[in-house]
Amino acid sequence: MKSLIVSLFVLLCVVPHVFADAPEGFSAAKAVAKRHIFFDEFALEQGDLYCGCRWDWVGRSGGRIDADSCGYETRAQQVRAERIEWEHIVPAWVFGHQRQCWQSGGRRNCTAQDPVFRAMEADLFNLYPAVGEVNGDRSNYQYAMVRGVSPQYGACPSKIDFKGRAAEPRDEVKGLVARVHFYMYDRYGLSMSRQQQQLLMAWDRQHPVSEWEREWSDRTARVMGHENPFVTGAAVWTRGHRPSRSGLVSAAPETGQPASIRSGVIIGNRNSRVYHLPDGCPSYDRVAERNQVHFESEEQAQRAGFSKAGNCR
Template sequence: MNPSLFSFFNRGVASIFALSFGIAAAPNGFCSDVFRGNETFQSFNKAKKILEHQVIFDHRVTLYCNAPFDKDKWISLPPGFTTQVHKKRANRVEWEHVVPAENFGRFFPEWREGSPMCTDNRGAPLKGRKCAEKSNITFRLMQSDMYNLFPVIGAVNAERGNKNFGLLSASAENTFGSCAMKISSNRAEPPKYARGTIARAYKYMAYAYPIFKLSKEQERLMDVWDRQYPVERWECVRTKRIERIQGNENPFVKQPCIEKKLW
């Protein structure tokens, strides 16, 4: 069968399945003409493994602290890195959703209210991430989207949680010593070298998944960071590899990479 017809057939089957079982239909994005996101991976664990072995295999460095890590996921912490909590997670790599799963998950009714598909062993209703993952294909696709997944120090991932990014006061101290990541109250300020990458991941997620909406404040901040911190070679390499594997584009990275002849 012609590959394009095969792809069309698969999408049609997926759409019928989704409508039949109520797990993903417009406006959630999967069946919409404006859906531009991941349609390849529904498994978060599979996406992480592919990222590790096929995308960042020759650039094993964490996003926020530029800390190298080996094939066993053990991190060489930068000199002066400290953490007051989550010490057991300080030497291990974890994969962080730069746009936190909770921040896009709350747009799904299954996360907020539950679903008939989600009950515990006693038949009591469940909601939250596990329910959204079980009952909504669009959530699974978003959760597994490799453009939004980055290796980070586990302790940093734990402390950041689902906090929005923003700028803190000039007097705010680094939360992790020599790593220029600042977390205070409900906000996280990333190092300057990570801001452009973060911004283009946020803009991509809002572009690719119509269900997800950025606040006006976050939208303005990401536009500023996108302009202030342009693409560099590694971001272009990473994005090009993901496009080849996942099958869809992040135009907020691809276009400037092409313009800079880094694609």
Template sequence: MPRRPADPSPRTSASRGRSRSRPTSSNATASREKPRRRSPPVRGGALAMLRLVVAKTRDLAIGLALISAVSFVPVSITADWPQSAQSAMAIAREVRTLLVEVGGDLTRVAGDWLGSTGAEFVNAGGALLSDALQGADGIDLGIQLPGLGDLLPDPNALFGDLIGDLIGDWWPHPTLPAGGGDLPHVAGSFSKAKELLYDRVYRGHRVTAYCGCTYNRKRSVDLASCGLDGYADNARARRVEAEHVFPAAQFGNFRRCWRQPEAYRACRGAAGALLSGRECCLRVDETFLAAHNDLQNLIPAVGMINGDRRDYRWGMAPGGQRYGDCGIRIDSGGRRVQPPDALRGDIARIMLYMRDTYGFRLSRQDERLFEAWSNLDPVDAWELKRHARIARLQGRENGYVVESTD
């Protein structure tokens, strides 16, 4: 049988080989597709995001801490720096002020929250106790314990003061250094100074200086607590005001900004109206601003008495006007004010501090009087605590208080 001749065309053979190895259309599509990446688990992504946020927050905190540290460079050092550097320092001080104000706000919010929470717990406990005693025969708490409600502390005030005692004394709160050189770091505005006075310095000691009247968080005076209930119709008597021990008019009257505000372009309002001497000095005189807002020179007083005291000088006024059981006497004719015995040393040490710190003038007669008052009325526990709180806030001590305790 004759052999079949071989196919002379190699292309046909190769074609057959390719036809045998050619995949189907479905297999070809599958081979061209890349494997899909699986998205990471949601939990892992959230954890990574949390770590990133924590890292960024840490970096931000470090940056703000460095800015705050730089802002404490004294103004006397930065006075000769270029204008751009001084502008940067001003921004750094503003950042520091914002940080401490936010910290203070958070502290108050925490105190208010704990106070309200504590009040709820106390009220709930009281309700349970009342229910438990309702079934008891022959027990009348109103008879057995009269005035029990007056003896229990206000839960809100209790928890608020507790938080204040725990963190209030060490929380840093210096604001813009209002004066150059080595002046104390005081509040940049009088409203802020008053807030510090009531909420930080006199926290837990809401008692007016001259008359010993108690007042609440809203700064309303309990006139019956100090024998001034006869002045209940006087609106100013019912509120607390921040009193300057060394009157602003006394140390401002010697300054040009007080006597001639028209000499300063900055002492005109938006409509061109001339500002008062006090307002002008607060704008253009760093020393006046620091002295005006210095917490050492501020005490809480009944508003009516603060108004009657005006800018009179301290001294003996045996025939001066008296106010109920209050120990202060005001002689409007002689323009003299006689403080209570227990406050004379405090006032004397403040006046001498203001003289030394700001260079204010005192007569030789006043200096001898204040030295005598300081010796007769030594530093007590409250004055020492008040001084420590102010020194922590402003970075400056009153040497007359410190020396008296050595």
């Protein structure tokens, strides 16, 4: 009996994240991530997402950057350069714009009204500590290969193309970033451009899962209650990947409506005024991101003055 009590005490002290519950909001997610995922030396020695900087935890979910550990130099925002912030690897602006709630009132409305958005915003697989200044500079830019940009943050290798609205993370996390994108787009039925798919598939091949990424993913899975299949190898992203949409928690659809249309995002082209369904429309993933308008049903698209694309089956 005594040995059993000792064993339970050791388990509770050494592996606290085993007993955690998935967070229900972004604020809770940050605190849970600090307490159950990025809680030990193994995590801290990996450094933050963009620069590999160590940090010291301060407060409920924040931290203070050790700039000397990574050779970081402030570009412009000293206060944010000194602190850890929580980066959505797939930005809230990106996944929010694929929800109707955003069109009706932005992020605040989505947080208040849309359970799918709240799940995405609090998904721990998509959250990682980052130097606040780089997090702010990255904004909602898509990831890309950035050319012709001189070092902006001292020895920090990540680069931001402000004019081109693009960000390139350091090589050590490019594979991780790719597999987080695959997870988020698959689980929540998001639409990814062909160009972005090609880049992330290349990063996935070039930068295999590391020991830390596997451990980070395992810790996160124990909290969230499910894994990232693109880290474990249970799933592989290929061009034209059809999302599982296993994370959607919308209300039950009307009887008789095709499942692919019920759960998928319908993409309209603001120039041609036609819309494309996730199944049966060959041009679904060919609409330039700047021209995309998203709808949750054909009826909604038609009310907005859009017609179904003529090449849809």
